Amino acid sequence: MVDSDELESVCKRRGFIWQSSEIYGGEAGFYDYGHLGALLKDNWERSWKEYFLGLDDNYHMIYTPNILPYRVLKASGHVDMFSDVLIHCMRCETGFRADHLVEDVIDMNVEGLSAEEIDKTIEKHDITCPNCKGALSESDDFNMMFSVQIGPTGEHKGFLRPETAQGTYMNFFREFRALRKKMPMGLATIGSAFRNEISPRKGVYRLREFGQAELQIFFVPGIHEEVFEKKYNAEYRVNVMLVDDDTKLIEVDELKDLPIFYKYHLSKVFEFFTDKMNLDPDSIRLRELSDDERAFYNRIHFDVEIFLESLGGWKEVAGVHYRGDYDLTKHQKESGTKMSIPIEGERVIPHVLELSFGVDRNIWSLLDRGFGDDDRKWLHLPADLAPYHVAVFPLIRKDGLPEKSIEVYNRLKSRFRAFWDKSGSVGKRYARMDEIGTPFCITIDYDTMDDDTVTIRDIVSKDQIRAPITELNDILRTLINKEKTFSEYL
RNA sequence: GCGGCUGUGGUCUAGCCUGGUAAGACUCAAGCUUCCCAAGCUUGCUACCCGGGUUCGAAUCCCGGCAGCCGCACCA
Incomplete structure (x- = not known):
């Protein structure tokens, strides 16, 4: 729900x-x-x-x-048809669509009739308010279009x-x-x-x-x-x-x-x-x-x-x-x-x-x-439609991890809609990305400093895979284009 | 447009009845901490929908407006 x-x-x-x-x-x-x-x-x-x-x-x-100029919408029928003739009861104030009211009472097709024509019909058939039998106001043409004036005058x-x-x-x-x-x-x-x-x-x-x-x-x-x-x-x-x-x-x-x-x-x-x-x-x-x-x-x-x-x-x-x-x-x-x-x-x-x-x-x-707001608040969007494709984080904020994460971010941002963050804990950052539907999160940890591999986390399963930085472009591309699913990389 | 209800930091709420300069949670920001899923600590920003009235004093009472929700109507 x-x-x-x-x-x-x-x-x-x-x-x-x-x-x-x-x-x-x-x-x-x-x-x-x-x-x-x-x-x-x-x-x-x-x-x-x-x-x-x-x-x-x-x-x-x-x-x-x-x-659009008047003539266009006159021709298309919107000036005449894209409007409702409204009418209200002068005693109980209830408002009606005049054409519906007339059709209900006398069983005739009044589509396209002007306000004046409807008023005449109402007078002729002695139609009154269906709620209280009170007298009806004159009908009023309400066009759903916003009119504008073109030109200095x-x-x-x-x-x-x-x-x-x-x-x-x-x-x-x-x-x-x-x-x-x-x-x-x-x-x-x-x-x-x-x-x-x-x-x-x-x-x-x-x-x-x-x-x-x-x-x-x-x-x-x-x-x-x-x-x-x-x-x-x-x-x-x-x-x-x-x-x-x-x-x-x-x-x-x-x-x-x-x-x-x-x-x-x-x-x-x-x-x-x-x-x-x-x-x-x-x-x-x-x-x-x-x-x-x-x-x-x-x-x-x-x-x-x-x-x-x-x-x-x-x-x-x-x-x-x-x-x-x-x-x-x-x-x-x-x-x-x-x-x-x-x-x-x-x-x-x-x-x-x-x-x-x-x-x-x-x-x-x-x-x-x-x-979804079951165990967490998250947005499951198609990966290629999500505001950001990928986020990049340092696992913690010391020992050169932030600097390394910026390097990775810079490698990705020309090819993907990427986002970089270091504030709070890594779990907090995942949660933020869950909330805005970022499908993949890359985390730089101590192993990265040794072997240039990173983790990629999937928004749907929360599972992670480990991949070399040099392969990130290809992996992300295949995931976003749905050429492979995340579980195929596990 | 009509009727009912509602409007307080970014979000959600308390305070309103019984007027005395606004509280909490989360969020956010800066920092500390932290070897993978909203931990913790410190500091900080930010609010009474708008206008008028009553009053020494209005978030609180009254009037008007605006917006939102629900119902009616409407939805070429």
Whole structure:
């Protein structure tokens, strides 16, 4: 059982994550990454890039701005759809989402209606507060986007982007040409997105500014799927929960109604969590969303959920969304810029498969799943993601051991993220490294002074091996890259 | 946004009811000690969420704000 108070305490004490602007009392929905959190986040992002760009030679990274002009988000539908019409009872003050209230009472689809239209509907059907039958206020449009004024007089309206994807969609055609018209094409990006959540809570899980890592894959169904079919492994096993069903581990090919391009990427996403984040398959599931839960433009939608005790259960950390041609069609129509590509003499607008990851939620998952406070407090992180790969200590602080340990540290620090310490006892230093997830600790003792060998201590087992200083680079590299396990060196 | 609870060194807590200039544990830093898993010793840094009010005097009582937790609502 993860003690989330203890985990939070470690995060603050050691330098991972804490509330932003805290010296002024803080503001809900914003978090800072300290020096260890920043290392962990950078490492996760690097691993994500290596893995997902590695899926295909035509998958690439791009970066686009945080601020988008009004017209972009008008075209994407966010100005109209990314908002809630709120209403409250004038007697008992209870607040409601106006569209839900109207739908409950008169059974009509009010999606996309403006505040004025909803007010008219409420008046027409004489709808009152479901709690106390009191009269309802006029409804109020609440858009989840942060608006910004661009330019000296603010004459250009814009928004902080509510998702990183729109910047990518707008670049589809330029990159299609720059990449010499090769399809399928993948454009990935990592960056911040902003949503003015009504009630951000649960630490880093619902933020107003958060990181997204997204890969948008462009292709034309029936034309460009061969690439995926070749890579697809029907026997790959994934943990899924279908609508109205229990969680079960099955071969991905048993997901019969899904196209291969979808199953291929779904299984690769699952593999990222098991192989790169080292999460137990039992703690990960792919959950199919019902029609109600899915955004209207998503044709197929599975969320990746991880069981996080600190947040009370299964929590969404990523999603695989088949968005069809919705986005490119909208941008072609509103911008007047061609988004279609020539296929057998016709022009076709490509479809999009989106792999979307919440960066902060993924970082939190590593901390939650990795934290143990049984006999000791320790973090079990994948070695290549840990803030430090290796720490170097003198066993005791005399007889030249500290100087020798600095020599070893200097040999390692250009190749690894290394840390050197001499304060307290060696046990204390191991404990400190346990707490921040440093997988390996090297100790210089009296034998080192005779024969230039050192001990390497493993965070998981606390076992030690003895190795010559000259072999440290190779041993650490094979351990961090998982070419060999620690026990194979025992 | 509504209701309930809460806010004290880096972390976690005591003190608050019954106003009189803050205590402990751990952590951290410097040093001593120490031949492998938070030992011990010495010294040291660091706090009453913010603002206003009552009072000779406020961590303590009152009001307002902010933040956090729980519940409701929300989560394109």
